[in-house]
Amino acid sequence: VKLVESGGETVQVGGSLRLTCEASGFTLSPYGGGYSKYCFGWFRGSPGMEREGVGYMTFVGTIRYAQSIQGRCTISRDDDKNTLYREMKSKKREDTATYYCAATDTAGCQLRQDLFSTWGPGNQVTVAS
Numbered sequence: 001v002k003l004v005e006s007g008g009e010t011v012q013v014g015g016s017l018r019l020t021c022e023a024s025g026f027t028l029s030p031y032g033g034g035y036s037k038y039c040f041g042w043f044r045g046s047p048g049m050e051r052e053g054v055g056y057m058t059f060v061g062t063i064r065y066a067q068s069i070q071g072r073c074t075i076s077r078d079d080d081k082n083t084l085y086r087e088m089k090s091k092k093r094e095d096t097a098t099y100y101c102a103a104t105d106t107a108g109c110q111l112r113q114d115l116f117s118t119w120g121p122g123n124q125v126t127v128a129s
Contacts, residue, residue, distance in 0.1 A: 001025035001026050001103075001118050002023070002024045002025055002118075002120075003022070003023055003103060003118060003119065004121070005019055005020065005021050005101050005120045005121070005123035007020045008099065008123035008125045009125070010125075010126040010127075010128050011091050011125065011126070011128070012091070012127070012128060012129070013091060013127055013128070014090060014091060015091050015127075016087065016089040016090070016091065017087070017088055017091065017125060018087040019042075019085065019086045019087075019099055019125070020083055020085055021040075021042075021083065021084040021085070021086070021101030022083050023040075023082050023083065023084065023103070027079070027082055028040060028059070028077050029059070029079040030059045030060065036059050037059065037103040037104060038058065038059050038104060038106060038107055038109065039056055039103065039104050039109035039115075039116075040058075040059075040102070041053060041054070041055065041057075041101070041103075041104075041109075041116055042055055042073075042075060042084075042099060042102075043099070043100045043102060043111075044095075044099045044125075045097055045098055045100070045122075046096065046097045046098065051100070052066065052068075054073060054086065054088075055073055055075045055086070055111070056109050056110075056111055057075050057077060057084065063075050069088070072088055073086065073087070073088045086099070091127045092127060093127050093129060095125065095127050096125065096127045097124075097125060098124050098125075099123050100119055100120055100123075101119075101120045102118060104117050
């Protein structure tokens with residue numbers, strides 16, 4: 001069971017960026033015929049800052065976003081590629097962070113990092129003025 005993020009780079013303030021999270025060892029879709037987890041989330045963290053939730057998607061496609069991100073972030077997935085995406089627009093300098101995707105078997109999805117058991121290594125996004 002593995003998650004790997006990619007797509008992180010330096011982006012200008014006001015710009016947009018899409019991160020990719022490729023899953024292996026399980027399927028994002030419950031209809032793929034394989035082992036599926038319940039919930040998939042995006043989190044971000046920086047040195048000295050507690051990791052915070054960005055948003056999540058359940059295995060049936062329900063999506064929720066952190067209030068601080070609402071309106072600027074879109075989470076989606078491609079079941080054929082078994083890949084989760086997080087696109088964020090109108091980037092701000094405070095969006096600079098390492099972004100992680102995560103998955104959990106725990107029902108009742110919430111944006112709490114302690115509920116997620118499988119994590120990617122993280123991908124750095126820097127927002128520059």
